[in-house]
Amino acid sequence: MTASTGSTPGADTSVAFSDPTYREAVIDLLAAVGYGEISAFERLAEDAKLAPTLEDKHALASFASQQLAKVEPICARLTSLGAESFVAMEGFREGFDAFHAHTAPSDWWEGLVKAYVGDGLANDFYREIAAFLDADTRDLVLTTLDDTGHTAFVVDRIKAGIAADPRLAGRLALWGRRLMGEALTQAQRVAADRDALSALLAGGVDMPGLDLAAIGRMFTRLTERHAERMAEIGLDH
Amino acid sequence: MTASTGSTPGADTSVAFSDPTYREAVIDLLAAVGYGEISAFERLAEDAKLAPTLEDKHALASFASQQLAKVEPICARLTSLGAESFVAMEGFREGFDAFHAHTAPSDWWEGLVKAYVGDGLANDFYREIAAFLDADTRDLVLTTLDDTGHTAFVVDRIKAGIAADPRLAGRLALWGRRLMGEALTQAQRVAADRDALSALLAGGVDMPGLDLAAIGRMFTRLTERHAERMAEIGLDH
Numbered sequence: 001m002t003a004s005t006g007s008t009p010g011a012d013t014s015v016a017f018s019d020p021t022y023r024e025a026v027i028d029l030l031a032a033v034g035y036g037e038i039s040a041f042e043r044l045a046e047d048a049k050l051a052p053t054l055e056d057k058h059a060l061a062s063f064a065s066q067q068l069a070k071v072e073p074i075c076a077r078l079t080s081l082g083a084e085s086f087v088a089m090e091g092f093r094e095g096f097d098a099f100h101a102h103t104a105p106s107d108w109w110e111g112l113v114k115a116y117v118g119d120g121l122a123n124d125f126y127r128e129i130a131a132f133l134d135a136d137t138r139d140l141v142l143t144t145l146d147d148t149g150h151t152a153f154v155v156d157r158i159k160a161g162i163a164a165d166p167r168l169a170g171r172l173a174l175w176g177r178r179l180m181g182e183a184l185t186q187a188q189r190v191a192a193d194r195d196a197l198s199a200l201l202a203g204g205v206d207m208p209g210l211d212l213a214a215i216g217r218m219f220t221r222l223t224e225r226h227a228e229r230m231a232e233i234g235l236d237h
Numbered sequence: 238m239t240a241s242t243g244s245t246p247g248a249d250t251s252v253a254f255s256d257p258t259y260r261e262a263v264i265d266l267l268a269a270v271g272y273g274e275i276s277a278f279e280r281l282a283e284d285a286k287l288a289p290t291l292e293d294k295h296a297l298a299s300f301a302s303q304q305l306a307k308v309e310p311i312c313a314r315l316t317s318l319g320a321e322s323f324v325a326m327e328g329f330r331e332g333f334d335a336f337h338a339h340t341a342p343s344d345w346w347e348g349l350v351k352a353y354v355g356d357g358l359a360n361d362f363y364r365e366i367a368a369f370l371d372a373d374t375r376d377l378v379l380t381t382l383d384d385t386g387h388t389a390f391v392v393d394r395i396k397a398g399i400a401a402d403p404r405l406a407g408r409l410a411l412w413g414r415r416l417m418g419e420a421l422t423q424a425q426r427v428a429a430d431r432d433a434l435s436a437l438l439a440g441g442v443d444m445p446g447l448d449l450a451a452i453g454r455m456f457t458r459l460t461e462r463h464a465e466r467m468a469e470i471g472l473d474h
Contacts, residue, residue: 038291041298045282054275054330055323058308061278065302071295086292093291 016134025200031088034074039096040067047111095190173235253371262437268325271311276333277304284348332427353391410472
């Protein structure tokens with residue numbers, strides 16, 4: 001009975017991990033999340049330079065630090081799964097770096113919208129994929145979702161910016177669409193290179209899977225949630 | 238009796254703070270420390286880009302976060318002293334930014350030596366100035382000295398780098414001298430603009446002061462400690 005609750009470390013997870021493809025998929029997933037956080041730190045630290053005030057700079061630098069703090073537990077888990085954590089993360093450097101290279105913000109506002117869109121999309125994807133994970137891995141992935149005031153800050157600043165200069169809205173709406181397109185492009189490239197991650201979505205030992213239609217519906221949900229988030233900040237053009 | 242222990246918040250400090258020049262000096266000092274930490278975050282986040290491995294990048298990013306975490310208590314203290322914390326810090330932006338603009342590292346090694354020299358010098362200066370502060374302010378300044386493994390990491394990496402390429406030592410020894418020269422130049426400029434800070438060193442209500450000879454000896458100590466630190470990493474050329 002205790003094993004079925006999923007809260008005992010190493011209990012029910014050992015069943016799932018007896019499937020080497022599942023283990024490989026979880027290592028890939030955690031490595032992607034971990035590199036994503038390091039990459040988010042770099043992006044936010046860079047965007048902090050564009051801040052109009054020292055207080056805004058400090059706020060963005062603090063968000064960067066919060067993202068980075070999530071890397072340590074991911075590393076510990078990768079190590080306990082027998083992976084070299086930073087070597088595993090290296091495999092995702094190209095995809096994330098390409099995304100950031102293609103979406104370098106040209107000003108403070110684009111940086112804010114990028115942080116908002118990127119975090120929202122990552123959170124949605126982690127919630128979607130959590131359903132396919134063993135309890136321990138799921139808990140770890142879900143702890144990376146903690147929003148510590150970042151979104152509220154960004155929403156507040158963007159709304160104030162648009163109120164002060166309504167022409168901002170059109171430009172930032174287009175920017176949001178471009179970010180989403182680039183994120184989907186890079187995600188598809190990463191998934192195409194990662195058989196185990198793709199297999200995870202398709203199902204495995206004791207794991208429910210998704211057929212192609214279900215994967216399609218998942219992407220539709222992610223796109224809809226993105227549109228909702230843009231609407232929340234008045235960028236639903 | 239309790240007041241004389243200096244551990245009761247707002248007790249003995251209120252005596253010191255009845256001197257407006259002392260209050261102004263402490264606000265200046267804390268603002269300088271606070272902006273210095275934000276600036277250290279920016280510098281370390283920037284240097285993290287030069288890291289040869291993802292693990293080194295993560296290490297430097299973590300040190301950046303640790304510096305930033307020190308800003309929050311400084312802000313709280315500035316606010317409790319009636320200052321606008323970020324406005325007060327702005328006053329030190331020019332000096333710190335000029336220092337960093339004149340000492341931008343050209344590679345990973347110069348970045349490491351700069352972090353090592355800069356942190357060491359800041360720590361020595363805070364220890365020196367602590368003697369002139371009320372107990373609460375002194376405790377706050379001394380908590381910013383906590384070294385959380387940063388120095389050991391830097392020393393380890395620099396020694397390994399020189400072992401692998403002995404020619405590095407000459408170049409980095411010169412770089413260390415240039416950093417010290419630039420730090421002293423900017424510190425003198427900042428002090429010249431800040432009458433209250435200078436007055437703090439010269440003594441005030443219930444505070445011991447330094448005459449010119451004593452200030453000279455303090456700078457001699459700071460320079461000697463710098464030379465010792467350079468020797469510790471094999472850069473005493």
